[in-house]
Amino acid sequence: MLIRDVRPWGGERSDVELTGARIAAVRPHDPAPAPDAVEGRGRLLFPAFSDVHVHLDSTRIGLPFRPHTGGPGVWAMMTNDRENWRSAEVPLPERVAGTLERMIARGTTRVRSYAQVDVDCGLEKLEAVVAAKEKFADRAEVQVMAFAQAGILREPGTLDVLDAALRSGATVIGGIDPCTLDRDPKGHLDAVFGLAEKHQVEVDIHLHEPGHLGLFSTDLVIERVRALDMRGRVTMSHAYDLGSISETVSRRVIDDFAELDIAMTTVAPSAAGQLSLPDLVSAGVRIGLGEDGQRDYWSPYGNCDLLDRTWQLAFTCGFRRDEHIELALAVATMGGASIMSHDVPRLAGVADRPGLAVGDRADLVLVDGETPTSAVMDRGEDRTVLHDGVVVADGLAVV
Numbered sequence: 587m588l589i590r591d592v593r594p595w596g597g598e599r600s601d602v603e604l605t606g607a608r609i610a611a612v613r614p615h616d617p618a619p620a621p622d623a624v625e626g627r628g629r630l631l632f633p634a635f636s637d638v639h640v641h642l643d644s645t646r647i648g649l650p651f652r653p654h655t656g657g658p659g660v661w662a663m664m665t666n667d668r669e670n671w672r673s674a675e676v677p678l679p680e681r682v683a684g685t686l687e688r689m690i691a692r693g694t695t696r697v698r699s700y701a702q703v704d705v706d707c708g709l710e711k712l713e714a715v716v717a718a719k720e721k722f723a724d725r726a727e728v729q730v731m732a733f734a735q736a737g738i739l740r741e742p743g744t745l746d747v748l749d750a751a752l753r754s755g756a757t758v759i760g761g762i763d764p765c766t767l768d769r770d771p772k773g774h775l776d777a778v779f780g781l782a783e784k785h786q787v788e789v790d791i792h793l794h795e796p797g798h799l800g801l802f803s804t805d806l807v808i809e810r811v812r813a814l815d816m817r818g819r820v821t822m823s824h825a826y827d828l829g830s831i832s833e834t835v836s837r838r839v840i841d842d843f844a845e846l847d848i849a850m851t852t853v854a855p856s857a858a859g860q861l862s863l864p865d866l867v868s869a870g871v872r873i874g875l876g877e878d879g880q881r882d883y884w885s886p887y888g889n890c891d892l893l894d895r896t897w898q899l900a901f902t903c904g905f906r907r908d909e910h911i912e913l914a915l916a917v918a919t920m921g922g923a924s925i926m927s928h929d930v931p932r933l934a935g936v937a938d939r940p941g942l943a944v945g946d947r948a949d950l951v952l953v954d955g956e957t958p959t960s961a962v963m964d965r966g967e968d969r970t971v972l973h974d975g976v977v978v979a980d981g982l983a984v985v
Contacts, residue, residue: 587603587604587622587623587624587975587976588601588602588603588604588620588622588623588624589601589602589603589604589623589624589626589631589950589952589972590615590616590620590623590624590625590626591615591617591625591626591627591628592626592628592629592630592631592952593626593628593629593630593631594612594631594942595630595631595632595912595939595942595958596630596912596957596958598614598615599614599615599628600612600613600614600615600631601613601614601615601616601620601623602631602942602950604948604972604975605975606948606974606975607947607948607974607975608945608946608947608948608975609942609943609944609945609946609947609948610944611944612942612943612944624952624970624972624977626952626970629952629953629954629955629968629970630952630953630954630955630957630958630961631942631950631951631952632915632919632941632942632950632951632953632958632961633919633920633923633940633941633942633946633949633950633951634693634694634695634696634919634949634950634951634971634972634973635692635693635694635695635696635892635893635896635918635919635922635951636694636695636696636697636874636875636892636918636919636920636921636922636923636925636926637689637694637696637697637698637875637876637877637892637922638696638697638698638821638851638874638875638876638922638925638926639698639700639823639851639852639853639874639875639876639877639878640689640697640698640699640700640876640877640878640879640880641699641700641702641878641879641880641882641884642682642685642686642697642699642700642701642714642715642718642880643678643682643699643700643701643702643711643712643714643715644667644671644702644711644879644880644882644883644884645681645682645684645685645879645880645881645882645888646674646681646880646881646882646883647681647684647685647688647880647881647888647889647890648676648681648684648685648688649674649675649676649681649881650675651881651886654885654886655670655883656883656884656885660735660762660763660766660767660794661736661767663883663884664735664736666883666884667702667882667883667884668706668707670883671707671883678710678711678714679713679714679717679718681714682714682715682717682718683717683718683721683722685718685880685890686718686719686721686722686726686728687722687984688890689726689890689892690722690725690726690971690973690978690979690984691890691969691971691979691982691983691984692890692891692892692893692969692971692979692982693891693892693893693951693953693969693971693979694726694890694892695725695726695727695949695971695972695973695978696726696727696922696923696926696949697726697727697728697729698728698729698731698758698790698851698876698922698925698926699715699719699728699729699730699731700731700733700735700760701714701715701716701730701731701732701733701751701756702733702734702735702736703732703733703734703744703747703748703750703751703756704734704735704736704741704744704747705741705742705743705744705747706736708747709747709750709751709754712730712732712751712754712755712756713754715728715730716730716754716755719755724973724974724976724978725973725978725979725984726973726978727926727973729757729758729926730755730756730757730758731756731757731758731759731760731790732748732751732752732756732758732759732760733760733762733790733792734747734748734760734762735760735762735792736767737762737763737767737768737774738761738768738774738777738778739768739770739773739774739777740767740768740769745777745781748777748781749781749784749785752781752784752785752787753785756787757787757788758787758788758789758790759778759781759782759785759787759788759789759790760778760789760790760791760792761774761775761777761778761789761790761791761792762791762792762793762794763792763793763794763795763803764791764795764803764806765795765799765802765803766794766795766799771802771803771806772806775806775807775810778791779810779814779816782816782819783814788819788820788821789816789819789820789821790820790821790822790823790851791803791807791820791821791822791823792823792824793822793823793824793825794824794826795827796827796830796859797827797830797831797859798831800825800827800828801828801831801835801839804822804825804828804839807820807822807848808842808846808848811846811848812846817846817847818847818928820846820848820849821848821849821850821851821925822843822848822849822850822851823850823851823876824851824852824853824855825850825861826852826855826857826859826860827857827859827860828859828860828861829859829860829861829862830858830859836861836862836865837865839861840861840865840866840869840871841869843866843869843871844869844870844871847872848871849871849872849873849874849924849925850866850871850872850873850874851873851874851875851876851922851925852873852874852875852876852899853875853876853877853878853895854875854895854898854899854901854902854903855902856902857902860903863899863903863913863914863917864910864913864936867913867916867917867921867933867935867936867938868935868936870932871932872921872924872925872932872933873917873921873925873933874917874918874921874922874923874924874925875892875895875896875899875914875917875918875921875922876892876895876922877889877890877892877895891965892918893918893953893961893962893965894965895918896914896915896917896918896962897962897963897965899914899917899918900914900962908957908958908959909936909937910936911958911959911962912939912958912959913936913937914962915958915961915962916933916938916939916940917933919941920933920940920941921933923941923949947974948972948974948975949972949973949974950971950972951969951970951971951972952968952969952970952971953966953968953969954966954967954968954969967981967982968981969981969982
């Protein structure tokens with residue numbers, strides 16, 4: 587396959603030749619007609635987006651907007667979800683599949699999705715996410731995480747459901763707020779890491795805890811990664827207050843993450859205490875972007891467009907220089923890809939623009955725009971999406 591007249595990462599007009607699922611050549615654009623080529627029409631070419639923090643199981647995308655009824659805090663939000671998710675206007679499997687389809691149409695072909703498993707829903711939400719994964723297996727790569735968002739220890743039977751989920755298609759085990767939700771950080775993390783060892787899966791810790799409390803939980807995770815030699819198999823999600831304590835503490839945490847290959851995911855919150863994105867990338871920490879919930883019972887935000895969330899990442903980080911806005915794009919594309927597969931290297935630094943070289947996987951998105959920065963600012967809808975070298979979406983519609 588040939589993709590004609592595109593500008594990789596905003597560079598010179600080029601033709602990109604694909605062989606199977608890989609990029610075989612990138613050469614200057616030849617204006618001569620080429621039958622059966624994908625016409626780039628001078629659009630920008632980026633690696634496809636990687637949403638590595640999304641809750642497909644709680645989506646209300648495509649349904650009518652409803653008043654937000656959740657209270658403050660994780661448990662109040664959890665309760666609100668439990669009270670409402672079964673009464674949605676469309677069955678859960680249809681909602682999940684429709685949301686994933688919309689994400690693919692907008693350029694996301696790598697997804698790590700949480701799937702809530704607990705004594706309330708059992709494996710019902712997990713099964714809906716696994717079904718969507720299988721339905722779109724030829725259009726996107728999806729990792730499914732078994733996630734007890736209500737805590738692991740506070741409700742008897744949760745551990746059994748998590749264990750069943752890891753036998754039923756989940757390849758990541760999630761933990762959440764070891765101190766404030768279960769109020770037993772050692773017991774919580776023992777359970778998470780014990781299941782990870784039993785099923786040989788990765789770990790993703792959802793951390794909302796503030797300041798020194800969040801640092802305490804993080805240090806417990808760091809201790810376990812080091813003691814159990816789980817380098818490269820653990821991700822810290824959110825952790826949006828780890829940069830609030832002191833510059834010395836921030837530097838130490840970043841260095842520990844880099845040494846132990848502990849990844850991070852962000853949903854671009856408007857939080858003042860975050861670790862510096864340029865510092866994380868410069869140190870070699872794998873970091874990816876996600877949309878979190880999708881207009882669900884937790885919040886009305888989310889629209890399945892990771893380019894939109896890339897704008898939010900740049901905005902909440904206070905980025906203005908093109909170099910930093912392009913960094914946000916690199917995090918949204920290959921940064922997340924490096925979390926899902928360690929065959930993909932970590933970003934090599936703030937100026938690294940990977941994913942479009944000969945030999946790279948042909949997961950690609952064409953977007954209209956003058957420059958990468960303008961693409962983030964304008965978020966145009968003239969997009970073509972390829973997965974494993976095959977066109978899977980065009981003009982915001984899956985093909």
